[in-house]
Amino acid sequence: MRNAFANCLTELAKSDTSLMLFYADIGNRLFNNLKEIAPDRTINAGIAEANMASMAAGSAMMGQKPFIYTITPFTTARNFEQIKIDIAYQNQPVIIVGTGSGLSYANLGPTHHSFEDIALMRSLPNMNIVCPADSDELSVLMPQLIKLNQPCYFRIGKKNEPKVHKILPDLKFGHAYTMQEGQTVAILATGTIMPLAHDLLIELQSKGINAELVSFHTVKPLDTQYLALACERFEHIITLEEHNVNGGFGSAVLEYISEQPKTPRVHRFGIPDRFIDQVHSTEDARKKAGLTVLDIITTLKNRAVI
Amino acid sequence: MNLEQIAAKIRYTLCDVSSKTKTPHLGSSLSCTDILTALYWQVLNVEPSTPSMPSRDYFLLGKGHAASALYTTLAYRGFYPVADLYQHGQTDSVFEEHPGINSPKGVDTVSGSLGHALSLATGMALTCKIQKRTNRFYVLMGDGELNEGTIWEAAMFAAGKQLSNLVAIIDFNKLQGTGESCEIMHLEPLEEKWRAFGWHTIRLDGHDILAISDALKGAQSYDKPVCIIADTIKGKGISFMENDNNWHYRIPTQDEVEKAKQELGLK
Helix, strand or coil: HHHCCCCCCHHHHCCCEEEEECCCCCCCCHHHHHHHCCHHHHCCCCCHHHHHHHHHHHHHHCCCCCEEEHHHHHHHHCCCHHHHHHHCCCCCCCEEEEEECEEHHHHHCCHHCCCHHHHHCCCCCCCEEEECCCCCHHHHHHHHHHHHHHEEECCCCCCCCCCCCCCCCCCCCCCCCEECCCCEEEEEEEEEHHHHHHHHHHHHHHHHCEEEEEEEEEECCHHHHHHHHHHHEEEEEEEEEECCCCCCCCHHHHHHHHHCCCCEECCCCCCCCCCEEEECHHHEECCCCCCCCHHHHHHHCCCCCC | CCCCHHHHHHHHHHHHHHHHHHHHHHHHHHCCCCCHHHHHHHHHCCCCCCCCCCCCCEEEEHHHHHHHHCCCCCCHHHHCCCHHHCCCCCCCCCCCCCCCCCCCCCCCCCCCCCHHHHHHHHHHHHHHHHHCCCCCEEEECCCHHHHHHHHHHHHHHHHHHHCEEEEEEECCEEEEECCEHHCCCCCCCCCCCCCCCCCCCEEEEEEHHHHHHHHHHHHCCCCEEEEEEEECCCCCEEEEEEEEHHHHHHCCCHHHHHHHHHHHCCC
């Protein structure tokens, strides 16, 4: 997904001179093409993420539409207060890109995991949050975020994420995208966890449950129009994310649904409220976190959902 | 009215507004009054009737708790009436205790959390270089503010990019919120520190308006960012406030305001 990001930005920056990139000394060679077409606008900010966030806000105040880019914890948590004051409060159109989100860098340990970033960004007024599931979702949504001209958090993966759509999806910022219509149970997933959500759908189908699968690429603003209807249509809503179950996408869904007149049960699946360490791969880490089809099915059985 | 007289009027108004609106940080505001006077009457390309003039110079207040000093300077410079200052800190007032997004005309950025302004200005200065614009950027920071790590991130970056359109001014009054700044952290030798970070540095008396003006004008001739270290006195101009850190938070009584007025030579 990071290659798709670099390619997409390079293409868009050719004609839009307001676009510029600040990156915190990562992505060796990733931005070479961008540097060629826009050397002045491709800025290595050094390993100084707090300064990078404020500089991008300053740049936006001068009329640019900057991106800031580094590994997720360093572009969201390390510099959170700069994002709060200089980007969100001053409402500057900076797109904060978190690469390698969730468990993408599982083997690098908790320093490189991000299970708190959505919670942090959700708590900021003016902030939009978009989590593409694959490179197609990224390339469809990115021009829309630029056009939005508002603070935005763009939570992306690492590389070689499996494609989740057969054709380029017609995604609209702020609108949930239904990949498979169903009844009784809805699976709402955001970001790189989508292939697992798809596997879960297949498993439920094999058990005779006609579930719905939805890509909730936009976490904020939450598509309450979809959710309001979902409250009428479903008895159970399953949320899936590579983020702490507390404070993330599932929490956002739960908060909304809890205040509706008809409330389906919400089953949140994500990272349990603990650090995940001593793992070799994303797959390992998901197992440790209980993020497997088997674990989810077991929980759903225990809760008499299926 | 000469510059010293302007500064004296600003100082009196600071005391009176603080007393009447019960808003603190008088010591910090008095400390930087002469620097602001030099900037707004001698250096900055700003136009009170057109505060958003695209070619203007930008002033960023790092030490946001000295908001009153900035508001009062802008009032005397003609951005809005001095009488408006008495809304300071009141409900629905644009004169918030720390400058917010609804700040009065002439205030470009939010302040209050220390260590943001130099980074913001660095991004602005870099962008104007890319856009081939001639605006200049001036940042005023407290010595306590230099405790913040982002200052040094920005200092390294700005020097690396040779941002000659950027000037940092340190209001070096040797006192921060709860103690002596050189004891709380190892600040000195400050000139050498900034020089080592790649800046041209100048040290001067932060209450000599002419010297500050000359240094700020001269800063335009360097091919790198310039840091002016201004030795100042917290509470400057009012004998019973000078170097007394209680005036970081204390509010003067009206009797004390009258005493201050006399000391400042105002009738």
